[in-house]
Amino acid sequence: MKKMMCLLALAGLTASAAHAQKSAAVQAIEEYRAMLADGNPAELFEAKGEDLWKQKRGPKNASLQQCDLGQGPGVTKGAFVTLPRYFADTDKVQDLESRLLSCMENLQGFDAAEIAKTPFGKGEQNNVTALATWIAAESRDMTFNLPQVHAKEQIAYEVGKRLFFQRGGAHDFSCASCHGAENLRIRMQDLPNLTKNPGDGIGFAAWPAYRVSNGQMWGMQLRLNDCYRQQRFPYPGFASDATVALGVYLGVNSHGSKSIAPALKR
Amino acid sequence: MKQQHKMALSLVCFALAAGCASVPGSAELDQLTAAIVKSSFSDKGIVKASVLDTDEVIRACSAADVAGKPLDQEVAMKLQAAQFKTIKWPADGNYLGDWKAGEKLAQSGRGMTWTDKADTANGGNCYNCHQLDPKEISFGTIGPSLTGYGKTRGVIADPTSAASKAIIEYTWGKIWNAKAYNACSMMPRAVHKGIITEKQAKDLMALLLDPNSPVNK
Numbered sequence: 468m469k470k471m472m473c474l475l476a477l478a479g480l481t482a483s484a485a486h487a488q489k490s491a492a493v494q495a496i497e498e499y500r501a502m503l504a505d506g507n508p509a510e511l512f513e514a515k516g517e518d519l520w521k522q523k524r525g526p527k528n529a530s531l532q533q534c535d536l537g538q539g540p541g542v543t544k545g546a547f548v549t550l551p552r553y554f555a556d557t558d559k560v561q562d563l564e565s566r567l568l569s570c571m572e573n574l575q576g577f578d579a580a581e582i583a584k585t586p587f588g589k590g591e592q593n594n595v596t597a598l599a600t601w602i603a604a605e606s607r608d609m610t611f612n613l614p615q616v617h618a619k620e621q622i623a624y625e626v627g628k629r630l631f632f633q634r635g636g637a638h639d640f641s642c643a644s645c646h647g648a649e650n651l652r653i654r655m656q657d658l659p660n661l662t663k664n665p666g667d668g669i670g671f672a673a674w675p676a677y678r679v680s681n682g683q684m685w686g687m688q689l690r691l692n693d694c695y696r697q698q699r700f701p702y703p704g705f706a707s708d709a710t711v712a713l714g715v716y717l718g719v720n721s722h723g724s725k726s727i728a729p730a731l732k733r
Numbered sequence: 734m735k736q737q738h739k740m741a742l743s744l745v746c747f748a749l750a751a752g753c754a755s756v757p758g759s760a761e762l763d764q765l766t767a768a769i770v771k772s773s774f775s776d777k778g779i780v781k782a783s784v785l786d787t788d789e790v791i792r793a794c795s796a797a798d799v800a801g802k803p804l805d806q807e808v809a810m811k812l813q814a815a816q817f818k819t820i821k822w823p824a825d826g827n828y829l830g831d832w833k834a835g836e837k838l839a840q841s842g843r844g845m846t847w848t849d850k851a852d853t854a855n856g857g858n859c860y861n862c863h864q865l866d867p868k869e870i871s872f873g874t875i876g877p878s879l880t881g882y883g884k885t886r887g888v889i890a891d892p893t894s895a896a897s898k899a900i901i902e903y904t905w906g907k908i909w910n911a912k913a914y915n916a917c918s919m920m921p922r923a924v925h926k927g928i929i930t931e932k933q934a935k936d937l938m939a940l941l942l943d944p945n946s947p948v949n950k
Contacts, residue, residue, distance in 0.1 A: 635787050652875070655870075702776070707772070
């Protein structure tokens with residue numbers, strides 16, 4: 468993997484004309500992605516997630532097979548593309564990861580708040596990521612269709628929209644600074660316009676994803692967390708109302724686009 | 734009995750969902766969002782939650798973005814005038830520093846995230862959004878291309894003309910506080926918000942306006 472990155476960097480250095488250089492680099496990256504797509508390392512996390520779903524774990528020594536992700540207890544197929552949505556038992560709009568926390572607490576006896584406070588990549592957080600990866604994979608190639616029926620779902624969309632356009636921090640950035648118009652780029656990185664449906668497998672429809680650049684599996688919560696970090700915002704709580712509402716805004720805007728999660732990313 | 738009670742409650746909830754409860758008005762949604770921001774974000778590393786307590790111009794622009802309408806012209810002029818007052822002009826009348834230091838600063842996008850240290854040297858973030866040196870192919874497109882900035886504006890040909898003086902002052906002000914000229918500009922207020930120093934602003938000025946800068950080659 469490292470060798471290929473070096474080759475990419477070399478290709479970037481040696482090409483002469485700016486335009487030719489760009490297309491060569493883009494092409495090399497696309498080839499690299501296609502090569503990895505034959506064996507996306509996300510599959511390992513999928514397998515781990517499926518095991519975790521069925522395994523008896525936690526203080527109550529129970530599996531997650533009775534967890535209701537919105538399609539009824541234990542139904543995993545098609546659940547991901549309707550999340551975040553309202554859940555009557557918690558009286559909250561929840562995304563996949565916050566819903567998994569509820570199930571881990573109620574069914575298995577884990578402390579949801581404790582897991583939410585655990586840093587990414589540590590302890591039970593790794594299990595939440597693996598579970599989210601598998602649940603997402605259960606809806607692969609299905610189209611996003613988030614419900615906007617319950618008042619709380621509609622309110623979450625409106626709050627999410629306000630969060631998307633909220634400027635702040637040292638640099639006055641909002642999500643919209645980078646994702647509010649067409650054909651924007653930071654350096655060489657193309658930025659999707661997330662104020663509307665950006666298309667199949669783009670933006671909201673691409674996470675969870677395996678990140679080649681750091682060899683990590685990222686769920687949507689970590690994706691949003693890292694956006695906020697780069698935006699110079701303070702730290703958004705895991706499964707916080709803000710990140711869930713933002714997910715509703717992005718998810719509803721992606722209505723009708725095909726999920727490719729778990730995807731493969733730079 | 735307990736079960737029945739629960740059932741009745743959930744029926745009430747259902748009725749609420751189906752029609753009684755409605756989405757609140759815009760002002761209430763703004764308040765709810767502010768409350769959610771308060772409860773969701775916290776201090777981490779060098780970034781304090783208080784950086785979201787923004788000033789008037791930022792609040793006005795966020796609201797305009799949500800509404801999908803530009804700011805009222807008169808309001809925008811007023812806000813810009815207030816931002817303009819924050820700009821400090823070089824005491825020695827010298828606007829241009831070292832373009833090489835400016836290029837280095839323009840390349841860096843570091844600083845002020847919660848994974849940065851307090852002593853991390855802040856970058857200017859310029860190439861993230863702008864094209865500058867034409868030999869640098871990795872540039873962003875959120876801002877306009879600044880390649881040839883001094884040359885195409887006639888500053889290189891005649892740096893002491895009245896027209897050049899106006900451009901030099903505008904460029905200085907824009908780097909200091911971009912919102913002084915366009916209230917809802919996407920550009921950070923680099924010196925005003927303490928991202929870069931006055932000396933570094935001079936280096937960026939040189940990158941844009943020095944005849945020897947690659948930007949003007």
